[in-house]
Amino acid sequence: MSLIEIAGILLAFMFALLAGGVWIALTLAIVGLACFTFFTGTPPGKNLFSAFWGSTSSWTLAALPMFIWMGEILFRTRLSREMFDGLAPWLNRIPGRLMHVNILGCGIFGSVSGSSAATCATVSKVALPELMKRGYDEKMALGSLATAGTLGILIPPSITMVVYAVAADASIIRIFLAGFIPGFILMVLFSGYIAVWAVMNPDKTPPPGPSMSFVEKVKASGNLIPVTLLIVFIVWVLVKGIASATECAAYGVLGSLAIAWWGGSLTWRNFWESLMSATRVSCMIMIILAGASYLSLAMGFTGIPRALAEWVAAMQLSPYMLIGVLAILYIVLGTALDGISMIVLTSAVVLPMIQKAGFDLVWFGIFIVLMVEIAEVTPPVGFNLFVLQNMTGRDSNYIARASIPFFAMLVVTIAIITAFPQVVTWLPDVVMGREK
Amino acid sequence: MRKALDFLYDAAGYLAAFFVLGIFVLMIAQTVLRETGMKSGGMDDLVAWFCAASAFLAMAHTFRYGDFVRVTLLIERLGERGRRIQEAGALGIAAAFTGYLAWWASKYVYESWQYKEMSTGLLVVPIWIPQLSFTIGALLLFVAVVDQLVMVMRGAKPTYVQLMEERHARGDYSEDM
Numbered sequence: 249m250s251l252i253e254i255a256g257i258l259l260a261f262m263f264a265l266l267a268g269g270v271w272i273a274l275t276l277a278i279v280g281l282a283c284f285t286f287f288t289g290t291p292p293g294k295n296l297f298s299a300f301w302g303s304t305s306s307w308t309l310a311a312l313p314m315f316i317w318m319g320e321i322l323f324r325t326r327l328s329r330e331m332f333d334g335l336a337p338w339l340n341r342i343p344g345r346l347m348h349v350n351i352l353g354c355g356i357f358g359s360v361s362g363s364s365a366a367t368c369a370t371v372s373k374v375a376l377p378e379l380m381k382r383g384y385d386e387k388m389a390l391g392s393l394a395t396a397g398t399l400g401i402l403i404p405p406s407i408t409m410v411v412y413a414v415a416a417d418a419s420i421i422r423i424f425l426a427g428f429i430p431g432f433i434l435m436v437l438f439s440g441y442i443a444v445w446a447v448m449n450p451d452k453t454p455p456p457g458p459s460m461s462f463v464e465k466v467k468a469s470g471n472l473i474p475v476t477l478l479i480v481f482i483v484w485v486l487v488k489g490i491a492s493a494t495e496c497a498a499y500g501v502l503g504s505l506a507i508a509w510w511g512g513s514l515t516w517r518n519f520w521e522s523l524m525s526a527t528r529v530s531c532m533i534m535i536i537l538a539g540a541s542y543l544s545l546a547m548g549f550t551g552i553p554r555a556l557a558e559w560v561a562a563m564q565l566s567p568y569m570l571i572g573v574l575a576i577l578y579i580v581l582g583t584a585l586d587g588i589s590m591i592v593l594t595s596a597v598v599l600p601m602i603q604k605a606g607f608d609l610v611w612f613g614i615f616i617v618l619m620v621e622i623a624e625v626t627p628p629v630g631f632n633l634f635v636l637q638n639m640t641g642r643d644s645n646y647i648a649r650a651s652i653p654f655f656a657m658l659v660v661t662i663a664i665i666t667a668f669p670q671v672v673t674w675l676p677d678v679v680m681g682r683e684k
Numbered sequence: 685m686r687k688a689l690d691f692l693y694d695a696a697g698y699l700a701a702f703f704v705l706g707i708f709v710l711m712i713a714q715t716v717l718r719e720t721g722m723k724s725g726g727m728d729d730l731v732a733w734f735c736a737a738s739a740f741l742a743m744a745h746t747f748r749y750g751d752f753v754r755v756t757l758l759i760e761r762l763g764e765r766g767r768r769i770q771e772a773g774a775l776g777i778a779a780a781f782t783g784y785l786a787w788w789a790s791k792y793v794y795e796s797w798q799y800k801e802m803s804t805g806l807l808v809v810p811i812w813i814p815q816l817s818f819t820i821g822a823l824l825l826f827v828a829v830v831d832q833l834v835m836v837m838r839g840a841k842p843t844y845v846q847l848m849e850e851r852h853a854r855g856d857y858s859e860d861m
Contacts, residue, residue, distance in 0.1 A: 269759040269774045271752040278781050297792040301818055305736035307728045313704045498711030527701040528751045531742035584757050
């Protein structure tokens with residue numbers, strides 16, 4: 249049997265297990281076990297132990313529960329209300345007015361949270377009812393919230409990036425830094441679209457609220473100072489390179505606890521619930537990573553990734569075509585899988601391919617994060633759609649349709665970073681020096 | 685029996701949460717120690733073991749809570765009977781695998797205890813001590829999976845489906861990635 253055929257059999261086996269509702273973490277490990285047992289001469293048991301133990305007992309991975317916990321703490325504060333009140337007075341005169349709160353709010357919360365669904369839920373909680381009350385266009389509000397929520401994983405810190413960095417064995421800080429500029433571009437594109445749309449549909453934007461003096465505006469934004477300090481702190485730590493990602497995450501938790509305490513929402517109940525919730529989510533992700541590392545180990549023994557990489561290389565696709573094919577692959581996977589699973593499922597096979605084709609692993613990390621963002625807003629399985637469906641009672645397909653223009657902005661961003669890869673690699677190169 | 689098992693899963697889950705808290709405390713302590721010029725070399729190992737313990741000990745609790753992700757696109761379309769067969773099948777496969785995992789997690793750690801294997805990092809302790817979290821976690825996960833399998837065989841709805849439905853009905857999607 250050729251290696252490509254073996255790969256096909258394993259893939260079919262994996263899809264059968266996934267379709268049957270076997271948990272993703274277990275599916276990965278079971279496929280790894282089958283691969284070890286039938287296609288290598290290596291004993292599977294000891295490798296199972298060392299893969300599970302080795303991948304989870306990792307100092308780098310300890311950043312994961314910290315970043316998740318940080319988001320869970322802030323999710324339980326009054327931050328969403330303060331963001332709306334603090335941002336709204338400044339946006340009265342721009343075309344599109346308060347609709348921009350969605351984009352800015354998601355950008356701000358994305359800078360302290362690493363999850364897309366949490367960002368979407370936090371910002372929507374207050375912004376959506378307020379916008380509806382003032383008579384803003386519902387479709388536009390839903391589309392912008394669903395899509396801008398995905399900024400949570402593009403703007404560092406990002407849980408998705410931590411997972412990718414661990415799977416690709418790349419530097420977390422480098423990938424975090426690489427996310428800033430694409431995140432900013434995406435925000436400009438989102439807000440730009442809102443402004444253009446508002447100019448073209450003047451009847452759909454309600455009149456401005458009462459105007460405030462500059463001093464009043466500053467006063468209204470006062471509650472945003474703590475969160476701004478936290479963002480500045482995180483950016484400063486990352487750019488200065490004075491702390492590792494794990495330390496940065498621990499201080500992020502400290503800062504979030506301080507913000508929660510300041511705002512009076514740091515009760516024992518909130519503290520405990522956020523901690524338990526973070527424990528469960530990080531357990532789920534770490535076990536997926538453990539399963540994936542066992543599968544990667546098994547694949548490494550068979551030589552399948554190398555064979556596939558050579559097979560793809562032999563097809564002589566141009567780099568753009570390869571990226572195009574991968575983009576389609578991820579869009580298809582993204583309709584049914586969550587982002588984390590999508591990354592770990594493909595990393596063992598796709599990363600060698602990408603490196604062979606001459607792509608930078610940091611650049612590919614940002615590419616894959618953007619693909620995960622798309623997955624979050626594509627039906628039938630897109631978590632941001634579920635979040636908003638639950639908040640509004642609107643069907644998730646309606647929300648997906650409302651997101652289409654913003655979805656297009658994501659595609660534009662992917663095109664920009666593919667045509668100008670420097671947009672991604674410039675900041676990490678300047679801060680940390682070029683990678684050898 | 686029911687109460688004893690649930691207590692066991694949750695107790696391990698709470699213990700896992702303490703290890704998450706422990707990572708936080710250790711990381712802060714480490715930077716403070718470094719600033720004051722004290723040595724903190726062994727702490728990296730400790731953080732890594734805490735990380736593993738937080739993941740392994742929380743497995744049974746997380747599984748029961750419905751936080752282990754899976755593809756529900758197809759199985760949600762099944763009828764009630766089809767759904768029961770599917771759950772039993774998935775749990776059967778999961779039970780076989782987690783049993784195998786628990787076996788190896790026990791066997792390997794038992795051997796390292798027997799041969800008095802030591803850790804290789806800066807902090808030298810018998811390696812079975814940190815690895816015990818894996819053994820306990822894997823055994824508990826196996827018990828939890830078998831527990832759910834028995835429940836489904838008896839015709840009940842599995843706990844992980846029930847709890848997830850309740851959460852989503854409340855509009856709580858915070859734990860879906």
